[in-house]
Amino acid sequence: MPNTAKKLVSALALGTVAVAAGCGGTAPASSENVDLRMTVWTSNEDQLALFDSIADAYIADHPEVESITFESLPFEEYNTTLTTQIAGGNAPDLAWMGDLSADLIDSGALVPLTEAFEGTEGWGYDDLLPSVTGEFSRDDELYAYPFSNSPFALYVNTDLLAEADQTLDPANLTWDQVSAIGSAVHTATGKGGFVVNDFNYSSWNTLATVWTAFGASAWNEDGTECGFDSPEMTEAFTFLHDAIYVDESMPGPGTTADFFAGDSAFAIAQVSRAGNLDGSFAYDIQPLPAGPAGDYSVIGQAGMGVLQSSANVEAATEFLAFLTNPENAEKLAQYFPPPRASLQTGEALAANNDKFTAEQLQTVVVDQLPGAVTLPNHTNPAEVAQTGKTALDAMWAADADVPAVLASVCDAIDPLLAK
Amino acid sequence: MRTDLAARPAPAAPGRFGPVARRVALYTALIVLAAPFVIPTLWMITSSFKPLNEIFASPPSFFSDAPTTAAYAEAFSFQPFARQYFNSVYIALVVTAITLLVSALAGYAFARIRFPGRNLLFIVVLVGLLVPSEVTIVPLFQMFKQAGLVNTHWPLILVTALAAPCVLATFIMRQFFIALPVELEEAARLDGLGRFGIWWxxxxxxxxxxxxxxxxxxxxxxxNLYLEPTVYLTSPELFTLPQALTRFTDPYGGEMWNTQLAAATMTVVPVLVVFLIAQRHFVESLAHSGLKG
Amino acid sequence: MTDTRLEPREASDEAPRGRAPARRARFWTLRRTDAATGYLFIAPQLIGVLVFVVVPVGLAIWYSLNEWNIFTGELEYVGGGNYQAALDDPQLPSVLGATAVFSGGVVVLNLVLGLALAVMLNRRFKGAVLFRTLFFSPVVVSVVAWTLVWGFLLQDNGGINGVLEQLGVDGPNWLQSGPTAMIAVTFTQVVRSVGINMVLFLAALQGVPGELYEAARLDGASSRSVFFRITLPLISPTLLLTAIITIVGALQSFAQIAVLTEGGPGLSTTVLVYYVFQQAFSFNDIGYGSTLALMLLTFVMVLTVIQWQLRRKWVFYED
Structure with missing residues (x-):
């Protein structure tokens, strides 16, 4: 055969051989040689190293477990990639989850954990704060361990406040005060007043950090009735709309004002974002300002759970119980505000945090967690978020009719809430 | 056969450049037009040397007061960026090699060899060019999953080298071979060459x-493939560059803008440099590829 | 394959009627051998398209007839349910409208600008090569990086409005109102991809024989009529090819929309391909996503067939 023909045949063969090669399928997992895989959205090497070291300690005592891998998926595409894996029958054994948790729990994709945790000696199930387990529970059954519970707080750029001759009165911290100071800072310096981090005129669920102050909520307890057309919500959005278009205390849509780059006086952001403070300006941190409905606190959460589709549910659950036991929970607390009451002291948190003092952490984390509400979460989160956003976009114009836009948000998401 | 495009005299308007004013107008128009083509890339490059807090400074500036290369170091320490660079390069080279072979064979056959069903089969192949990847990505994922090839480079190589981009290549090759004088082949036949010989x-x-x-x-x-690696690959050491670019986020999902810009610069600049060096050859290649529709 | 003597191509068209009976009896006639070679040559490409395009499209049709619970992996046959859902979808008309405006805008601007640049640069002057390179350079920049940078520049307090302010113009908040957001995504897409068309047009312009211009000039034709009467008809085959490639590309522009506007504000820049992605990958409604994707495929096919049919009307010559 001539040389060219050989090449041709090999090219032809390439497609078929390659497809045939993998057709054997994967062998069913046995109780020996267990390989566990957990999807995470961090790619931070220190955090991954911590998880690896805990996994190594576990493997040392459990010879049947061959390996435990932590697979980092990008945060932006985490939900998409995880669901694609689940749909493709390639689901991990364990997974981190954010707003996908409701879907996973309600579709029965997660393994119940309460019994396993309670049955593990020294695990201390009662140590978990009730306020942080609600989001991951159904009928008192826990489906994911809330390993990260980061309260939202008010970051203050004290340099900018000083430049505009403004002082914050922490004793009477209200949204009206924040807006007034923000407006003064904007007038005096041209910088932004207050920003809600990550909102970007798109992720409206982060505005819960504001509307909760007015006593509003996105929907009722069981997620069946829209709350956007309530008088409280109208009041909250009237406040925001005025802040943008009348007082100019909140940067409008399309204006980048990054607090951590020194572009705004205040930011509503999670305590865990403190790592972004680079020391280029003087800062302070306060609990969220009070509103008409009084004091409140809001947290953003992440959980870890075991998937029912795993071939090694038992081994995976046992490992999760090890990963989250008091000893390891303390290690995880270096990076993630913990759910355990025993770890909740300002000193304990300050030991791993060089941005804030123990007192600051006591006020903005420890004192907030017990009474905190979570960001609004619903089954089918992406479609609810997107559909709501499409309707809410009309709000961000100077001449918007606030009640009418809010009513249209309800019209848009009602069919989804009813599902 | 080959002419240098730039060296060819202007056929449209010989002697048109008499008045200086006309020439000035031409240059002004070109410079204004070129701004949106050039400035974003330049801004990306200069901004990759800025500290994070300067990137969003308003009004935006081109050059930093305190330039730093920290973001470049960060790009390599944050994830296996060198490995990801290698992945992108080798996948692109393998895909290109397979595509050259496959498209040269198919393009020649569709242009020069008569066989029953040729036109029908050519239309079937052309359909491959028109099907958006969004239609096929979910079924393909299922198929590769069945074959045990998820989280390998096989899907990226096979689909790219044999489906849509290769179909465009086959189309280009067919157009070229159709325009090739048939006498050359007839002479070769008289010399005793077979189809393979003539082709090769x-x-x-x-x-x-x-x-x-x-x-x-x-x-x-x-x-530049983005959607496919995002779907198929999950291990950082297997990532390709466009996918790796989106992974520069802090532990809470916040974008590490300066690191992203530095990494983006590193992915763009080498290609740009190769293009700048080879651009004369490149444009001529396209010009002489017989791409006349 | 060792049979090296081949009839000239034209001869192989002839039926073997006139041949000697002895040769007719042989199965591996030259014609058959040649045909077999042809099949062998196209086999890798054909198999590739069948396995990686045709089979997946078939599967997508199957998915579109089902409701798929992504978490439990259960498929439930719903027949035309997803197609009915598409007819009832209140958002779909806006999406189709945005798709038409975006694709139409991209195609027209891309062809006009590509041709204009090619005509300007198809002459000999200092810097022609440099400008050609500059206009082509965005093609080699990755879509994600390119769009990200434009996202910075198009902010209300971003670079573009900064420049406009210097000129005394109060720039609009580009990405925050429907019409300007559409202009922005169209413009960035055109600037990124027009380089390819420019080069293809340059190539085509090179192919126009110089004598034709000479003759036209001697007849006293104006440069405008030379362009419309001679240049344009002669490069019309390239125009057809670039039009097809550009339309297909425009209908598949995903990253640009995802990074710049996320389809907003409202639905103003939600084009069909982005909507498909949302349904299938964000909302996990693979059945409905597949239905919409097949709709997109139908559009592409119909448009291509129409163009292919119309080419007889306006394309000057073909092979």
């Missing part, structure tokens, strides 16, 4: 411009 010894060497065009377009298609 006569036609492929003559097709260099078209092959170069195909090589460049295929390389870029593979190099």
């Amino acid at each position: 010894r006569i036609c492929v060497p003559l097709a260099k411009p078209a092959l170069s065009a195909v090589a460049i377009l295929t390389f870029l298609a593979s190099w």
Whole structure:
């Protein structure tokens, strides 16, 4: 055969051989040689190293477990990639989850954990704060361990406040005060007043950090009735709309004002974002300002759970119980505000945090967690978020009719809430 | 056969550049037009040397007061960026090599060999060009999952080298071979060459411009692939560059803008430099690829 | 394959009627051998398209007839349910409208600008090569990086409005109102991809024989009529090819929309391909996503067939 023909045949063969090669399928997992895989959205090497070291300690005592891998998926595409894996029958054994948790729990994709945790000696199930387990529970059954519970707080750029001759009165911290100071800072310096981090005129669920102050909520307890057309919500959005278009205390849509780059006086952001403070300006941190409905606190959460589709549910659950036991929970607390009451002291948190003092952490984390509400979460989160956003976009114009836009948000998401 | 495009006298308007004013107008128009083509890339490069807090400074500036290369170091320490660079390069090279072979064979056959069903089969192949990847990505994922090839480079290589970008290549090759004088082949036949001989010894060497065009377009298609690696690959050491670019986020999902810009610069600049060096050859390749529709 | 003597191509068209009976009896006639070679040559490409395009499209049709619970992996046959849902979808008309405006805008601007640049640069002057390179350079920049940078520049307090302010113009908040957001995504897409068309047009312009211009000039034709009467008809085959490639590309522009506007504000820049992605990958409604994707495929096919049919009307010559 001539040389060219050989090449041709090999090219032809390439497609078929390659497809045939993998057709054997994967062998069913046995109780020996267990390989566990957990999807995470961090790619931070220190955090991954911590998880690896805990996994190594576990493997040392459990010879049947061959390996435990932590697979980092990008945060932006985490939900998409995880669901694609689940749909493709390639689901991990364990997974981190954010707003996908409701879907996973309600579709029965997660393994119940309460019994396993309670049955593990020294695990201390009662140590978990009730306020942080609600989001991951159904009928008192826990489906994911809330390993990260980061309260939202008010970051203050004290340099900018000083430049505009403004002082914050922490004793009477209200949204009206924040807006007034923000407006003064904007007038005096041209910088932004207050920003809600990550909102970007798109992720409206982060505005819960504001509307909760007015006593509003996105929907009722069981997620069946829209709350956007309530008088409280109208009041909250009237406040925001005025802040943008009348007082100019909140940067409008399309204006980048990054607090951590020194572009705004205040930011509503999670305590865990403190790592972004680079020391280029003087800062302070306060609990969220009070509103008409009084004091409140809001947290953003992440959980870890075991998937029912795993071939090694038992081994995976046992490992999760090890990963989250008091000893390891303390290690995880270096990076993630913990759910355990025993770890909740300002000193304990300050030991791993060089941005804030123990007192600051006591006020903005420890004192907030017990009474905190979570960001609004619903089954089918992406479609609810997107559909709501499409309707809410009309709000961000100077001449918007606030009640009418809010009513249209309800019209848009009602069919989804009813599902 | 080959003419230098730039050196060719202006056929549209000989002697048109008499008045200086006309020339000034031309340059002004070109410079204004070129701004949106050039400034974003330049801004990306200069901003990659800025500290994070300067990137969003308003009004935006071109150059930093305190330039730093910290973001470049960060790009390599944050994830296996060198490995990811290698992945992108080798995948693009393999895909390009397979595509050259497959498209040169198929393009020649569709242009020159008569066989029953040729036109129908050509239309079937062309359909491959028109199907958006969004239609096929979910079924393909299922198929590769069945074959145990998820989280390997096989899907990226096979689909790119045999489906849509390769179909465009086959189309380009067919157009080129159709335009090739048939007498060359007839002479070769008289010398006793068979189809393979004619294809390999006569036609492929003559097709260099078209092959170069195909090589460049295929390389870029593979190099810029974004949706597919995101779906198929999950291990950082297997990632390709466009996918790796979106992974520069802090533990809470916040974008590490300066690191992203530094990494983006590193992915863009080498390709840009190669293009700048080879651009004369590149444009000529496309010009002589016989791409006349 | 060792049979090296081949009839000239034209001869192989002839039926073997006139041949000697002895040769007719042989199965591997030259014609058959040649045909077999042809099949062998196209086999890798054909198999590739069948396996990686045709089979997946078939599967997508199957998915579109089902409701797929992504978490439990259960498929439930719903027949035309997803197609009915598409007819009832209140958002779909806006999406189709945005798709038409975006694709139409991209195609027209891309062809006009590509041709204009090619005509300007198809002459000999200092810097022609440099400008050609500059206009082509965005093609080699990755879509994600390119769009990200434009996202910065198009902010209300971003670079573009900064420049406009210097000129005394109060720039609009580009990405925050429907019409300007559409202009922005169209413009960035055109600037990124027009380089390819420019080069293809340059190539085509090179192919126009100089004598034709000479003759036209001697007849006293104006440069405008030379362009419309001679240049344009002669490069019309390239125009057809670039039009097809550009339309297909425009209908598949995903990253640009995802990074710049996320389809907003409202639905103003939600084009069909982005909507498909949302349904299938964000909302996990693979059945409905597949239905919409097949709709997109139908559009592409119909448009291509129409163009292919119309080419007889306006394309000057073909092979």
